[in-house]
Amino acid sequence: MRKAVIPVLFVFSLSANAQEKKSADTTKTNSIEEVVVTSLGIKRQARSLTYSSQQIGGDELTEVKTPNLLNSINGKVSNVQINRTNGVGSSVRVIMRGNKSVNNAQPLYVIDGIPIINGTGKSADIGQYSNMPDPGDVLSSINPDDIESINFLKGASASALYGSAGGNGAILITTKKGRAGKSSITYSSSLTVDRAYSLPKLQHSYLSYDPSVSGSQPGQAVDSWGAKGSSKDYLKDFLQTGTTWVNSLSFQSGNERSTSYFSIGNTTNKGVVPMSYFDQYNVSFRNSSKFLDDKLTLDANFIGSLQESKNRQTPGASFSPLTSLYWLPRGVDFDQYGADNYSYLDKTRFLPAQNWWEVNPDGSFKGNPVTQNPYWILNRNPVTVSNKNTYGALSLSYQINPWLTARVRGNYSWNISDSQRDIAAFSAPSLLANGTNGRMLKNTYENSSTYGDVLLIGSPKISESISLDFTVGGSINTTRNKIGQIDNAYLANPNLFTLNNLQWNVNRSPGDGYHNIYTNMKKQVQSVFASASVGYKNMFYVDMTFRNDWDSTLALTGRTGFDYESVGANAILSSIFKLPEVINFWKVRGSYATVGLGLPTNITNAMVEYSKGYVYGVDAGTIVYPKSSFATGAGFEALLPKPELNKTFEAGTELRLLNNKLNFDITYYNSNTSNQLLETTIPSYLGGLAPGSYYINAGKIRNTGFESSLSYKIFGSEKFGWTTTLNASANKNKIVELFPTSINVSQELTFPLTGGGDYTKLKLGGSFGDLYGIKFKRDDQGRILVNEKGVPLAEGIPSYLGNPNPKFIMGFNNSFNIGKLGISFLIDGKFGGKVLSLTEKANDIYGVSQSTADARDAGGVSIPNAVYAPGTPNAGQAYTGLTNAKDYYKAVGTTEGFGKGVDEAYLYSATTIRLRQASVSYMFDVNSKYLKNATVSLVGTNLFFFYKKAPFDPEQVSGNTPGGVGVDSFGLPVTRSIGLSLKANF
Template sequence: MRKAVIPVLFVFSLSATAQEKKAADTTKTTDIQEVVVTSLGVKRQARALTYSSQQIGGDELTEVKTPNFLNSISGKVSNVQINRTNGVGSSVRVLMRGNKSASSSQPLYVIDGIPIINSVGKSAEASQYSTMPDAGDVLSSINPDDIESINFLKGASASALYGSIGGNGVILITTKKGKVGKSSISYNTSFTVDQAYSLPKQQHSYLSYDPAAGQAPGVSNESWGAKGTSKDHLKDFLQNGTTWVNSLSFQSGTEKSTNYFSIGNTTNKGIVPSSYFDQYNVSFRNSSKYLNDKLTLDANFIGSIQNSINRQTPGVSFSPLVGLYWLPRGVDFDQYNNSNYYYIDKSRLLPGQNWWAIGPDGKFNGNPATQNPYWVLNRNKVTVNNKNTYSAVSLAYQINPWLSARVRGNYSWNITDSQRGVSAYSDPILITSNGENGRFLQNKYENSSTYGDVLLVGSPKLSEDISLDFTVGGSINTSRNTVTEIDNAYLAAPNLFTVSNLQWNVDRSVGDGFHNINYSTKKQIQSIFASASLGYKNMFFVDMTFRNDWDSTLAYTGTSGYDYESVGANAVLSSIFKLPEAISFWKIRGSYATVGLGLPANLTTAMIPYNSVYGYNVDAGQIIKPKYSLVTDPAFKELFVRPELNKTFEAGTELRLFKNRLSFDITYYNSNASNQLLALNIASNLGGLPSGSYYINAGKIQNTGFEASLSYKIFDSEKFGWTANLNGSANKNKIVELFPSRFNGLENQLLALTGGGVYTKLKLGGSFGDIYGIKFLRDGQGRILVDTDGKPMADKQIGYLGNPNPKFMLGFNNSFNIGKLGISFLIDGKFGGQVLSLTEKANDMLGVSQNSASARDAGGVAIPNAVYAPGTPNAGAAYTGLTDAKAYYKTVGANQEGAGIDEAYIYSATTVRLRQASITYTFDINSSVLKNATVGIVGTNLFFFYKKAPFDPEQVSGNTPGGVGVDSFGIPITRSIGLSLKANF
């Protein structure tokens, strides 16, 4: 039985700002008189808010640049968990206040008050047999130099006005506008060298063969041979990567009109040869006033193009590193290098793969899961091309001093096209039995969203003591998606990877290698909403919001729209009572809200395929029905599909002392996300429901925690300033309900999470993302059972191994200025949790890991707290001997799912690292051309103070609910050090 962990979520933010830093440049809880951007882009006074929010300035994102600016958030904002894929073009998974949904827990992103889509298609999974890479995300295409600030609305009270799209919290991005005054130009550049860091520990002291027995290298695909030395080819294979980020912006403005324009480029050469990412950005924003300044027009455009080669694909199938990890020790990799990885087969005049595991007959005679790394990169190459555009227009008319009307709209569009060509002579498993000419895979996703709303925003003063702020409006949000997925091993001409070269009219009854999906979906949400905030003497405030959504997904279910509400209140105690002079400000607050998460498009209706050049012939009236059915019998009304619902209560207080030099903020929250959308296969009559496959709503996921913030101006002068930020968080997650109560007997049933392979599950009473796998077989006293040879035995039933989510997160950010010299560093810690390494598991089995060599040096493996199993001659007796290293690791290790003993490869997820650091110096030039310039030395992921796992626990296989906590031959993280320059003209 697992011990319950009392959740404590502490958020500390020590903040001391040097005079030269703008207020928006540091992460902070909002100032007393500050006006902040809230839901729907409406500005409100910070002291009136009845919920917690946290803001980060644009300079915090660009101080040390990364290819995806969301990586720069980690450790700087409380209770925001950042996970990422590795390698070029990596995407980021953002989580606020814990996992809430089995569908997706990622937040809604809003640019200048208008929601956007962030998904680009299917994400990679934590499987050993993935075929396509993670394709990135839309947010990575935004130039961080264009961002003015980001506000994090983590709770339901803050995001309730977004209804069924705001259930996981909201991230509000405010982009830069032009400034009134003289035109100016800014140029920012950053160049870093990226070095592979935290590689699996490999052994080079034992060979794959025994020279004394007359054996030669390559006789075995395992490295359990004689003592001897071999070359570390992995270090020779990996290269130093580079990241170069450039941005040029121009701004101008008058009292009537301002303009902002920027272009940017990011080039990232990966640590793996032939891996590359290139991105171009452009943005433009104009704000103009008309009709005696009563009418304001705000127009914005953001566009980007991303091209990448050989993004990370999890698993063994298409990882270039597997062939090096598993290279039999003693085999000379130099004879298979980039200039020797192929030969020309004279019989077909095609490139053939040159590799130790391929015999003279061209057949694999070694481990079929490994290929020449250079062959994988050049002859199994994968390309991902993304295009993104976002355009928005807003009209605001000031009707009178306290009332304005606004009409806004945006159109966002993205298309991602991922293609992989698998050449003939590749691993037969990868090209299937019919792939003698190769194999072609393509994932193509086109997404668009059209959003429009009308708002009436007012702030009348009802009396000298009573104020009112209100918003009333409605919106329409329409999204369209077109999906093409192709996997075809029937190429007419060999190694020609085009759609026109694919054969569709073939007899597939005698083999495999064919997969084709084409369909499109459409969804619309129509909404009305309202909010009101009543204030009394600027010391009491009451907030209320209401939203009603009509979702087209439910159009044919007979279900009406759904309501979402919130209510909150606060009291400014420092204005109510006469407090000691040391207390500058004191506020208490509390709120309750319901917010939702809508259903996928066409969940309740058929999808319409489309005719295309991809060979999918659609007859008139042909449809693609959903894989799962809906429950429509009124007797099972509680199983009818409906949006997920998150009910949250939060309460907190904010205290500032010593003329606002010291501030403290603490929040408690409790959220319950119910109506989880589940896909169930019911084999027999269960709870009265006929057998079949169904979509149902059931389950409840609870998150409970505390948030706190401590802020203190330590030193603040022109000669010396010190800013210190301490952010921390902890969260308890529990699966309170899972299956409907009428489904008796499913209390111990496991439900797989999307993207988690066979490992991450949901179970009643457990926590989101629990890792399950094969455990050691133990007796009633918890002792490991071994056989006669001392080999540990495996439990036939999979069991709980751990949970990857941290119990506590901590970030300590410091910035110093000594005159014009600036120094900053960020220490980031994640405490608690467990992760699973499939990489280490396979490396151990093949005898290529350092663990396997150390065990041989020690004479074997000691198994603590072990006894002989029943049925052995010494049944019940303590086992105190050493188990042969090869026997042990071939028992617990494995290079396939469902084998070995996973429990042996569970590691602590706790890490403490120097996340980033920089040293800068500003030159005030003030010439007729150049105003000032700042040069600096920057670095990210510099080193770990503490880490036990053989990989970085923050790395994920993809942005899926179950993709966290399982390492499946991913690209190692990088340590980056370089130079930066910022020049203002």
């Protein structure tokens, strides 16, 4: 019997202070004595750190509010990319210092020193037939008004104490506490109006038919390649002005022995798409109390939220009401299918039937329907998402003597996400999956985490020149995941979307939409770790850390424990040498660390139960998951399962000049992540393995780059102040290794997007996120080949198109104060990269894009640097004519996703420069009996682009998977928000 491991955590910090100074919590970057939150929630002086970290305060998060607090970070922290999915409440994708892992690129999230699970479920698919929206994440449910500060630990040295969870860095969130003194109440409210912009450019000057031809009528053709004419812009009338209202009320009180903080919040959003909404309710409580002559401190924290949304935008064409309006044949009168006319009562079945130009009078569809009535989608194919999140933590600290404290902490976090799509009878046959009474899809994701640690924290005095800070302890983290998925097209009673109305005893073929899957997974990590920081006379500091993790995922592999280390050093040159007076502080630093990423739950122990066991009508009982297993034959010994390993070196310098008004920080880093969890197909017997799909630990991804931050407090008086901050970073990503050559498998790995040969590919020598697709066919001189009609030819296999990740990122933040008047604005830019648009590709083939109208007006499409293809009458001769617009766009466009048509024609620059946010505020000093002061602000977000070439916002991704980055698949257009905010202190 395996003995239980009793972990002991050892964190050791040694620093030198000639004189102890008082330091208050702050997020300013111009103070040498700044205190920042580091791993395990331990606070340290910034001057002692041997690695880069960047901290921002809660006021910066709420200056211009966004429903998801991480969306407020863009442009404010160097080398942090934040990509949004679709709409309010959706998740965000956060990448720090480049993509490091094939399986999990997201950082670790920590609240008040304790790790949490951020995911709520599976990210949305992005194919044409995607049926579920992005379910959101836990951080999207946290009230930004409850945040004291967020610290970004971007490098391995900063996150090394988190071991197998810290491979992608860590984001440390510190929540607000009550303060001793007079009780206070704060109320804040923000109301913005939201308008969609950066919409696809659509044409309304060509019809779907020819009025001059007898019998030619609107709706006879599914596309708009007809005669010249005019049609109404129904999309403009369909979209509405959305509103976002964020309210928060907090109360804090306390004395020297006990402090409390309590808040409630609500976010209500009416989307720009009719009948779409989002509601969120937050509550938080934190109490800190001291006992036994202030030696015992109890800190309790609770955060809870409830989210409800309806008709959140789903990527893909099938369930997007916008697609129906994009592709609406020009000349068809949409008003007759509007909000009051989208359905009628079928006299045969006495059920609502769809009223649409593609539907026959008897309710059947004309052939294979392309779209549905957008109001039918919203009313009869609605999707709802419900998320519940709770987080509770308890910390007990006892001061054994003036330099030694014992601490016990624990937390329990739980979240559940329910998504349901109801597809009513008389919907498009392809969506009903051969059912006649309707179809019900339901996803349930439940996650929980139980964490506990024991720490011994000390700071014994070594000498006048040397002081010592240390922490020892141990931790256990247990996570549980439950997944339920239902897809049933056999309802006993029509349009009744309940579990009791589903039939499970009908045997149908795959593709009919018929399964019920339930999985239950558990994982535990037990850890010991240590750190030390040694300082001498405020001149030198040396950091060392060690951690060992025992991971239950590896319990059957013979080796469950893996260790991670780091070492770092800095020198405070301004304390060592006599420097010019203009230099107030100068530090140089360097560090090296190894951190990891654990394996997914159950990856080495394929024992997952399916509760009902029905898969396409067959009682499958217990099914093995995952379907692939690890390769364990001869020759695979070095590839046995193990955590991913990130080895990072970084070096940097920090300068404070001109009486600490000018601050500069720059870091260079080199990161190598190996032992990637890769799945490959072994085609023939090798090392005793039968042909099949296997997991292998192999591959290496390298990220190198720099990040910098420059801030200058140009003026700092109460009458006039101006502070400007510039963040800049660049990252280069490379796939250094993939599969070992000894196992004779393909040196590439693909992530399908929408099927049909379209994918993101990892290839040896390439970069993470590389997009592959069909290019124009060219001769050996790079000239495009056309047929005898001037229509361009396409290559037969996908090839490299580009990479969506920016080469350079910049944020330029300015804040002014003129007495009580405050003005701020943030400009950010992302430079480099390429993105693809499935939306434009489909709009072109239907002849509804503005580019197709422009081409018709011009008499055709000009194809630069083109020649006639071999085999044509004019083979090899230059083609200088105009290609018929319809022939051209029918050749390059498609509704079947990438890998068809010519993807290269829909490749755009990802470079953008935008005014991210701006605010103008005025504070009124009231100082009445009840009201202290109030601040009123005019605020705006996503105000406009200074530069953008892509027809969509490249920052908005279609899904939080590798295949969803850099791809536009009928997503929700970006919204511009302008409104007012009020903050009152009582």
